[in-house]
Amino acid sequence: MGSLHVLDLMGTSIECLPDSLIDSKKLAVLYLNECTNLLNLPSIIGKLELLEVLDISGSGVKKVPTEIQSLKHLKRFLVSSGAFSGTDNILDVISGLTELQELLIDTESEKGTFNWKIVEAVMESVKSLTHMTSLQFRFLDNEVVDVLKVVDGVTRIFAHGEDSLQYFIEDFDSRNVQIFFGCPISPNVKIHRLFQRYVKYCNGKDPSPTVLKLLSKSDAVEIAKLDNLEYLPDFDFAKLSAILVENCNKIKYIFGPCVILSRLEELYLYDMQELESVSCSFFSLDNLQN
Numbered sequence: 577m578g579s580l581h582v583l584d585l586m587g588t589s590i591e592c593l594p595d596s597l598i599d600s601k602k603l604a605v606l607y608l609n610e611c612t613n614l615l616n617l618p619s620i621i622g623k624l625e626l627l628e629v630l631d632i633s634g635s636g637v638k639k640v641p642t643e644i645q646s647l648k649h650l651k652r653f654l655v656s657s658g659a660f661s662g663t664d665n666i667l668d669v670i671s672g673l674t675e676l677q678e679l680l681i682d683t684e685s686e687k688g689t690f691n692w693k694i695v696e697a698v699m700e701s702v703k704s705l706t707h708m709t710s711l712q713f714r715f716l717d718n719e720v721v722d723v724l725k726v727v728d729g730v731t732r733i734f735a736h737g738e739d740s741l742q743y744f745i746e747d748f749d750s751r752n753v754q755i756f757f758g759c760p761i762s763p764n765v766k767i768h769r770l771f772q773r774y775v776k777y778c779n780g781k782d783p784s785p786t787v788l789k790l791l792s793k794s795d796a797v798e799i800a801k802l803d804n805l806e807y808l809p810d811f812d813f814a815k816l817s818a819i820l821v822e823n824c825n826k827i828k829y830i831f832g833p834c835v836i837l838s839r840l841e842e843l844y845l846y847d848m849q850e851l852e853s854v855s856c857s858f859f860s861l862d863n864l865q866n
Contacts, residue, residue, distance in 0.1 A: 581605065586631075589613050597624045605629040609654065619676070622646035632659060633682040645672030649708075652828060654664045657685075657694055670701040678710040680720075684754045685764070692736045695723060719814065722761045730770075732761045738786045742817040747774060748793050757787065759800075767818045767842065771795035777802075783809050796842075799824065807832045814838055822846035831855040 580600045587610040598620045609631040622643030631654040640659050643715050660666045683690050702708050703709040711724035725732045735741050735757045754774040776799040792812035798820040
């Protein structure tokens with residue numbers, strides 16, 4: 577087995593990995609997904625130094641051994657959430673995979689009943705992984721949710737809750753980032769020009785101080801489906817170059833009093849049933865282009 581590059585045992589009845597696996601020094605791809613009788617990964621897994629792809633999703637593995645951190649060439653890792661003994665184990669294992677690019681976690685649960693605290697723990701563990709391009713969670717109906725996706729130098733993030741945001745606010749100013757709060761990641765943003773810092777908020781609730789802080793750091797903001805406000809939440813609009821608001825059915829004014837819009841160039845308003853005026857007070861839109 578010394579020259580083996582790919583080993584596919586998907587869906588087999590294997591109960592353990594042979595000790596001879598350590599002889600497969602050139603092994604780059606190992607598929608153990610759906611091996612439900614496989615309950616443990618041996619510590620020798622860490623000796624497969626050239627392994628680039630490891631899939632243990634849907635297997636019977638109940639704990640990921642810390643030796644996996646020795647897989648310094650691992651680029652793609654597929655695993656079930658039940659394989660982690662707790663959030664501390666998640667952090668220990670994933671944060672040590674320094675070359676990891678793609679991580680898919682099979683939740684083994686319905687989307688509506690999933691414990692999103694696991695997402696927050698994983699987000700914390702990947703924030704230091706500089707090569708990450710994809711973080712996904714798969715649910716029982718085979719729906720896959722993109723939580724982090726990097727395309728053409730732009731980092732797109734799905735934030736299910738506020739705790740997910742805290743890991744990205746600190747360096748928000750230094751990255752090309754699109755954050756989708758309460759809605760799935762989409763490459764088709766409605767603000768046509770690409771801005772470095774973009775936030776789409778469609779949570780249906782009044783934004784918290786944490787969210788308002790994020791909005792105030794943005795270049796472009798899209799707000800949708802806020803049903804209980806008469807005008808946009810009060811935050812610092814000074815850095816914003818573009819604003820899009822849609823399907824906010826109770827908003828009568830876009831901006832409240834004393835709003836500073838010194839950089840605003842683009843303003844889009846769609847499907848605003850109760851809209852009476854852009855502002856409830858006088859203000860200047862000298863830079864507005866659209």
